[in-house]
Amino acid sequence: MSPRPSPSPNRNPFLAAGLDPSTITATDTALVWLKRDLRLADHAPLSAAQGFSRALAVFIIEPAWLASPECDASHVAFALDCVEDLRQQGLPVLVRFGEAVAVLQALRTEHGVTHLLSHEETGPCWTWERDKAVAAWCRAQGVPWAEFAQTGVVRRLRSRNGWAGRWQARMDAPQHGAVTGLPCPADLAVHALPRLGELGLPPHGKPLQAAGERAGRQTLDSFLRHRGSDYRRSLSSPLTAENGCSRLSPHLAFGTLSMRTVHQATEARIAALSASPQASDRAFAHALRGFAGRLRWHCHFMQKLEDEPAIEWRNFARSADGLRPGDEGVPMVAADEERLAAWREGRTGFPMVDACMRSLRATGWLNFRMRALLVSFAAYHLWLHWRAPGLFLARQFLDFEAGIHWSQMQMQSGTTGINTLRIYSPTKQLQDHDPQRVFVRRWVPEWGTDAYPAPVVDERVAAQAAKERMYGLRKTQDARDSLQRDLFE
Numbered sequence: 510m511s512p513r514p515s516p517s518p519n520r521n522p523f524l525a526a527g528l529d530p531s532t533i534t535a536t537d538t539a540l541v542w543l544k545r546d547l548r549l550a551d552h553a554p555l556s557a558a559q560g561f562s563r564a565l566a567v568f569i570i571e572p573a574w575l576a577s578p579e580c581d582a583s584h585v586a587f588a589l590d591c592v593e594d595l596r597q598q599g600l601p602v603l604v605r606f607g608e609a610v611a612v613l614q615a616l617r618t619e620h621g622v623t624h625l626l627s628h629e630e631t632g633p634c635w636t637w638e639r640d641k642a643v644a645a646w647c648r649a650q651g652v653p654w655a656e657f658a659q660t661g662v663v664r665r666l667r668s669r670n671g672w673a674g675r676w677q678a679r680m681d682a683p684q685h686g687a688v689t690g691l692p693c694p695a696d697l698a699v700h701a702l703p704r705l706g707e708l709g710l711p712p713h714g715k716p717l718q719a720a721g722e723r724a725g726r727q728t729l730d731s732f733l734r735h736r737g738s739d740y741r742r743s744l745s746s747p748l749t750a751e752n753g754c755s756r757l758s759p760h761l762a763f764g765t766l767s768m769r770t771v772h773q774a775t776e777a778r779i780a781a782l783s784a785s786p787q788a789s790d791r792a793f794a795h796a797l798r799g800f801a802g803r804l805r806w807h808c809h810f811m812q813k814l815e816d817e818p819a820i821e822w823r824n825f826a827r828s829a830d831g832l833r834p835g836d837e838g839v840p841m842v843a844a845d846e847e848r849l850a851a852w853r854e855g856r857t858g859f860p861m862v863d864a865c866m867r868s869l870r871a872t873g874w875l876n877f878r879m880r881a882l883l884v885s886f887a888a889y890h891l892w893l894h895w896r897a898p899g900l901f902l903a904r905q906f907l908d909f910e911a912g913i914h915w916s917q918m919q920m921q922s923g924t925t926g927i928n929t930l931r932i933y934s935p936t937k938q939l940q941d942h943d944p945q946r947v948f949v950r951r952w953v954p955e956w957g958t959d960a961y962p963a964p965v966v967d968e969r970v971a972a973q974a975a976k977e978r979m980y981g982l983r984k985t986q987d988a989r990d991s992l993q994r995d996l997f998e
């Protein structure tokens with residue numbers, strides 16, 4: 510796959526995105542293409558659009574998105590709720606259904622659009638293909654497309670050396686002020702948002718986290734003010750993580766808050782707590798430092814997909830090719846399909862695995878450790894390739910973020926070639942993180958009765974067999990794998 514076009518590393522954010530404000534004329538019209546950046550604050554394209562005498566904003570519901578195997582109706586519902594929040598805050602966002610190029614062409618014809626402004630996106634394969642088509646359309650039309658960085662991901666990165674410093678500089682840079690409105694054309698017709706059924710989508714049936722920029726702010730505030738005080742200890746158990754983790758992931762995935770906003774608010778809170786004479790405040794600051802580090806991981810993992818888009822479907826360590834059923838060239842047989850179905854439906858006979866899966870399917874969220882347990886169980890105990898489980902999980906996670914997701918799927922399945930093998934025992938995880946079986950009883954009420962299925966595999970035998978296969982593989986890993994090392998270090 511050829512790389513996407515890259516802006517020059519100029520320090521002025523507008524010039525860096527290829528937009529020279531001195532060249533804008535009174536007859537120019539800017540189109541802000543909103544993607545996974547559904548906010549008014551710290552939004553470079555919206556800020557840049559204020560330099561035009563006419564500007565409009567559009568959110569495109571792309572058929573390629575709806576048809577992609579990672580997409581779920583809950584994602585679309587959350588995005589539309591975020592758009593509604595922007596409208597309520599005073600931004601008249603157009604919503605159009607269609608492939609991006611066709612929609613952009615229609616808006617150019619209707620409104621005389623001369624400039625396209627958007628954030629860079631590091632998403633699944635279909636977004637790369639669409640970006641290339643849009644870039645070609647812009648070239649053919651003579652429409653400059655200014656693309657602004659919105660996370661710590663660096664386009665066309667030549668070397669990872671110094672990446673952390675660049676991340677820090679971006680996160681510490683001043684934020685763009687919240688946009689209060691756009692100089693929209695007077696005849697702009699903003700229609701009611703489509704319902705899921707009108708888009709051909711089924712109801713998702715989940716009580717979604719509150720969407721939109723204002724809900725994102727409240728979530729951030731409540732975490733930094735009180736919920737985050739015991740963050741490090743709350744992380745691992747699904748019982749404590751529900752409230753003790755930030756729950757910002759869908760907001761970061763749909764961009765209702767910028768990473769810079771979250772980073773700067775966190776650092777300010779850490780500084781204030783650290784200066785307090787009270788030991789409990791300093792303990793709170795320590796907890797938040799653990800959280801702050803994870804914000805960097807977010808961009809670190811997205812950078813991997815930016816640099817190597819093939820990690821969505823190909824093993825990082827090519828020596829792992831063909832290792833498990835479901836990988837290219839290794840068809841799944843009926844028994845594999847049945848194990849996959851049991852895992853997907855939360856009926857493996859391992860109560861912690863089943864409770865995690867059922868909880869995820871009902872709510873759209875699960876904490877890190879339990880996501881890792883689900884994947885480790887599928888990869889090692891059930892010996893399934895990561896792609897099919899990964900697509901299923903992508904649809905369940907409201908916060909689906911391709912760069913994090915596929916990196917983690919491969920790391921937890923042992924196909925990166927360099928990370929330590931972690932085979933989580935479902936029995937130990939149950940004992941450690943739900944000793945009173947509160948979580949299990951909540952999600953698997955039939956556990957302990959005859960109605961609960963017998964285990965699909967023998968835990969000890971399956972884990973031992975997986976270990977042997979994985980250590981055998983490690984011994985044979987070849988030089989090609991080591992070329993990939995820096996991507997996962």
Ligand SMILES: Cc1cc2nc3c(=O)[nH]c(=O)nc-3n(C[C@H](O)[C@H](O)[C@H](O)COP(=O)(O)OP(=O)(O)OC[C@H]3O[C@@H](n4cnc5c(N)ncnc54)[C@H](O)[C@@H]3O)c2cc1C
Binds near residue numbers: 755759908921
């Ligand atoms: C198999 C697997 C798949 C995952 N898929 C996704 C995904 O699609 N989208 C997603 O946002 N996270 C994913 N994660 C990472 C992590 O589980 C979630 O970010 C976290 O549970 C979200 O809840 P939170 O916002 O309350 O997290 P917090 O613990 O409060 O963390 C704050 C933020 O830091 C970032 N973060 C936290 N942990 C990680 C991590 N390990 N790697 C990278 N960034 C991290 C996220 O942006 C998160 O919102 C995945 C983890 C695993 C094991």
